Amino acid sequence: MGVTKEDVESTLTSALKPSHLEVIDTSGGCGASFEIEIASEQFEGKRLLERHRLVNGALAEQMKHIHALSIKKAVTPSQWKPPQ
């Protein structure tokens, strides 16, 4: 039962309406390990722990099959800076 990068992207897109989203498959193709960078209005006024909880909550179903999830960035749209 594999989870794809596209599954993760579409779930996060519909749950958190991100202004920026990058999902990187770090599994080498088996679909069980991801890195996430996300910017969303819904993070406004929330501490990092609460922001991560929102991401984990949105992915609750997929988490059962994901071995590793690394949330590298969870910022508001105004905090988002594209990499130099």
Added chain:
Amino acid sequence: SIRCFSALSPEMRSTLDKVVKSHTVVLFMKGTKDFPQCGFSSTVVQILKSLNVPFETLNILENEMLRQGLKEYSNWPTFPQLYIDGEFFGGCDITVEAYKSGQLQELLEKAMCS
């Protein structure tokens, strides 16, 4: 009627209440502080060691009940899980971020001196 299975019994909840308060810094991880069995757990151990704080670790790989119960107790789906002063602080990414910003050190200094 619908019955939901829960790994977190009332007994386990009260045990965990005691465990997370037993030391200022408690880390639930894969492996032990001397032999971490996952890169994420290893990262948090390295951070705590570099900050020179005493911490207690529990190996969730040795106890499946503990592992499942903790996910509900912390409302956090993955390991490692770091507790400071009896409160859930976060997983690996949050700990790394707080370490880089200096917030972790600040919080630990306060916690160790209280």
